[in-house]
Amino acid sequence: MAGHLPRGAMLVVARLTRSWRPRYARSPMQISNFPVLQMHKSQTAMRASQKDFESAVNQMKLLTKDPGNEMKLKLYALYKQATEGPCNMPKPGMLDLISKAKWDAWSALGSLPKETAKQNYVELVSSLSSSASSSQGKPDADSKQPGYETLVVTSENGITKIMLNRPTKKNAITTQMYQEIMLALEAAAKDDSAITVLTGNGDYYCSGNDLNNFTDIPPGGVEEKAKNSAILLRDFVGCFIDFPKPLIAVVNGPAVGISVTLLGLFDIVYASDRATFHTPFSHLGQSPEGCSSYMFPKIMGSAKAAEMLIFGKKLTAREACAQGLVTEVFPDSTFQKEVWTRLKAYSKLPPNAMRISKQLIRNVEKEKLHAINSEESSVLQGRWLSDECTNAIMNFLSRKAKL
Numbered sequence: 378m379a380g381h382l383p384r385g386a387m388l389v390v391a392r393l394t395r396s397w398r399p400r401y402a403r404s405p406m407q408i409s410n411f412p413v414l415q416m417h418k419s420q421t422a423m424r425a426s427q428k429d430f431e432s433a434v435n436q437m438k439l440l441t442k443d444p445g446n447e448m449k450l451k452l453y454a455l456y457k458q459a460t461e462g463p464c465n466m467p468k469p470g471m472l473d474l475i476s477k478a479k480w481d482a483w484s485a486l487g488s489l490p491k492e493t494a495k496q497n498y499v500e501l502v503s504s505l506s507s508s509a510s511s512s513q514g515k516p517d518a519d520s521k522q523p524g525y526e527t528l529v530v531t532s533e534n535g536i537t538k539i540m541l542n543r544p545t546k547k548n549a550i551t552t553q554m555y556q557e558i559m560l561a562l563e564a565a566a567k568d569d570s571a572i573t574v575l576t577g578n579g580d581y582y583c584s585g586n587d588l589n590n591f592t593d594i595p596p597g598g599v600e601e602k603a604k605n606s607a608i609l610l611r612d613f614v615g616c617f618i619d620f621p622k623p624l625i626a627v628v629n630g631p632a633v634g635i636s637v638t639l640l641g642l643f644d645i646v647y648a649s650d651r652a653t654f655h656t657p658f659s660h661l662g663q664s665p666e667g668c669s670s671y672m673f674p675k676i677m678g679s680a681k682a683a684e685m686l687i688f689g690k691k692l693t694a695r696e697a698c699a700q701g702l703v704t705e706v707f708p709d710s711t712f713q714k715e716v717w718t719r720l721k722a723y724s725k726l727p728p729n730a731m732r733i734s735k736q737l738i739r740n741v742e743k744e745k746l747h748a749i750n751s752e753e754s755s756v757l758q759g760r761w762l763s764d765e766c767t768n769a770i771m772n773f774l775s776r777k778a779k780l
């Protein structure tokens with residue numbers, strides 16, 4: 378963008394940058410200068426809720442790295458457009474370079490609808506947050522592995538990071554995403570990294586199974602769908618049971634359903650204090666998976682496990698830590714920095730020793746876990762055909778229920 382700003386404005390905006398905190402940058406140029414906006418012009422089907430927008434605004438306040446003048450001006454313009462609509466302020470004088478830069482950026486959005494500006498703002502912040510967390514002890518852009526559509530997989534400094542990447546859908550897991558996670562785990566098991574991390578992009582860790590998965594019915598009908606889903610589930614959970622290296626969950630925000638139950642199969646679970654944990658299986662007419670019917674009572678005792686798995690009780694991060702499901706909770710403001718510093722140190726430990734220790738711990742009950750996984754998958758196959766389950770999913774899809 379340096380090329381699109383008058384030289385004088387760049388200098389003054391650079392000055393403004395020194396005291397920058399997300400008061401929302403400010404400035405010039407046409408919409409054609411914003412590739413990100415052009416991209417989203419075609420994505421009118423997507424929308425950001427007011428909550429997403431507010432959470433993106435808050436996320437900006439936590440950003441520690443200055444995103445640069447160009448980005449700040451884009452964010453300023455989108456923020457103003459989203460909250461006030463098209464710019465109808467008088468144009469500042471030529472000498473008031475900062476105000477003029479801001480005015481130009483806002484005006485360049487023309488009559489872009491408020492909702493679209495909100496969506497673009499959310500997406501832009503999300504891309505910033507993910508690149509900020511990537512730079513915090515995580516791999517750079519060059520280490521990003523190609524071939525994944527629903528994940529960002531990177532490998533650097535002995536750490537392979539698998540990031541769920543559907544932030545606008547709260548990282549709900551689609552059928553394709555299950556497949557890609559399995560592929561990524563299979564590759565990570567064989568690569569030269571010492572540890573593997575699973576995390577989420579955006580404000581959620583993961584909202585569990587994508588309930589739209591149930592709408593894609595094959596020619597064999599719902600029975601075939603339930604059968605295929607049970608096989609997919611069994612294979613998916615099986616990858617976590619068999620994963621040979623230390624596996625760490627970096628739970629950056631709320632977690633729901635299968636993303637919670639799987640945590641019992643991780644070696645370490647670090648959570649932001651913004652994270653929550655819940656498994657609304659009964660609400661959905663479903664039953665536990667991820668070996669949680671065995672691991673949760675083992676981890677937290679049967680009474681606490683029943684409250685979560687049968688009654689869908691939502692735990693805060695601190696409660697989940699007190700129950701032993703979470704290893705440690707960090708303040709959200711320092712979460713990424715503290716966790717990645719810790720993981721970087723762990724990744725330097727001798728990898729073979731870590732792998733052997735993990736296998737000693739896991740091998741004692743690997744067979745049992747596979748048997749439990751098969752049983753849970755087969756019980757779920759029946760549940761998915763029940764009226765209770767069908768009605769709950771229809772309710773969600775028709776927006777009657779939030780879980």
Ligand SMILES: CCCC/C=C/CC(=O)SCCNC(=O)CCNC(=O)[C@H](O)C(C)(C)COP(=O)(O)OP(=O)(O)OC[C@H]1O[C@@H](n2cnc3c(N)ncnc32)[C@H](O)[C@@H]1OP(=O)(O)O
Pocket residue numbers: 424426428545546547549550584585586587588589590606607609610633634635636657658661663666773778779780
């Ligand atoms: C084949 C293997 C099967 C394994 C089975 C696993 C069992 C489970 O995982 S059970 C748990 C399933 N998950 C849920 O029931 C969560 C459903 N989602 C919600 O209750 C809410 O969306 C939320 C509490 C997670 C977030 O609410 P919030 O108001 O903040 O945001 P929304 O506007 O609802 O969400 C934004 C966007 O994302 C879509 N979305 C979120 N979660 C899911 C999901 N699990 N499935 C499908 N879509 C999801 C939501 O519909 C919104 O989409 P639109 O912007 O297009 O409206």
